Amino acid sequence: MGGFVIVGAGEAGTRAAFALRETGYDKPIKLIGAETHLPYERPPLSKPYNGAVAMKAICSAEALLNAGITYLPAVEVAELDVAGQAVILSDGQSLAYDKLLLTTGGRPRKLSCPGAGRALEFRTYDDAKIILDSVNASRSVAIIGGGLIGMELAAMLRGKGLIVSIVEAAPKPLGRAVPSRFAAKMHTRHVDEGVNFHLGVGISEIRDNTVLLTNGAEVPADVVVAAVGVQPEISLAEKAGLATGNGVLTNPFLQTSDRHIFAAGDCAAVEQHGGGHVRFESWRNARSQAQTAARNMAGANEAFSAIPWFWTDQYDLGLQVAGLPQPHHQSVVRALPTGEMEFYLDEGTLVAAAGLGIGNSVAKDIKLSEMLIAAAVSPDPAALADAGVNLKTLLKSAKAA
């Protein structure tokens, strides 16, 4: 017995299970999930269809069966027996493994103020359902945290006609993940849509129908949602003595400090070329790390090197970011018919790009930018700024050079 065991049945764990089969691996694969549902996609949770929370399964039960993947839902893992190469479940059962993949994801950070227990969390399908059910009987919502999740939720709730307030400790919303140019535009849009912002202020107490701020202001809130970020779920790894930091630490091959154990997705902090470990929380990162980890578990020796990429949809706006824009990068702006692109150059080399437009209108140009970034080109800034220059042309001339 033995085979491969995957702890965590989100996007990363599920993709890894199938990717292992795609490598031709034919021994047992067990996929352990904490939730009761079939593995499902999280991005649609903040975009309800016809007033209901969208449940979009990543795969059918039949697909799991056909691939010979044993899916164990609603199972709690108690601990890892690293020396004995086994996963111990909370019911005492022990699952032996030849190799183990940790795709345990993250969990919402908790508030610590008085009344914090009144705040709802937003991570799982069940969380989304509770939020939607609660707001259907309410008039006002306060969202604690003006990051991507808080802002997406605000857009969705404004669409339902609720009074929406965002409380953010930083002076501006979306400060962490979104380049400032687009963070400002999205902030403006939320203000135009009627969202009330309370910036640069903390929470003193969450009461029954209000949130009391540190500046004394009271924000009306029949429902309070905490969206103050995610922390990696590393407790199993910590208890087992694996190297951890802001995530389960891995080498560039997504292998942890134990050579039989790999990590991927939101929980993994991956060693970078220039030093340090970086953890990404995005749908695509979960999938691409899962695929690399699966291939390496099956015997390959591939360093993970994908360019970070994410999107967010708020109202009718779509933002996409490829690469990691930094304040010290040279910025080049390109105007588009329904939006705008910003390119980021580091000593002349294109290293990141972001775009904001109606719907998915920037997707094509972001994808081309990603290919230009991967090719490590140093395009003429004037060509980048000129919407008349097709990025495809730049890519083709870069490839020909």
Add this chain to the structure above:
Amino acid sequence: MSWVSACQLEDIEQEGAIRFDHSGRSYAIYRGPDDSVYCTAGLCTHEAVHLADGLVMDFEVECPKHSGAFDYRTGEAIRLPACANLKTYPAEVVDGEVRVALD
């Protein structure tokens, strides 16, 4: 099946696509690098995303959200997460006008 006039060939960028809505349904019409034209269902089979917003390279279109990809000549899903093929429809150019044969 009936032939419908969709647009002019010059309305579509070479190696590009446009969205075409007809009778409450959405389609994508492609112009290949060799100026050949093709028509597929407009929405990605993975999630309902308009493919015409995606990048066209050679004879491949990529979903603008999840990077699933299709060969738009045959509708074949060629990259995950897309796994169901796209329905295709006959398309032709007559005197610079693109016509498609829809159900």
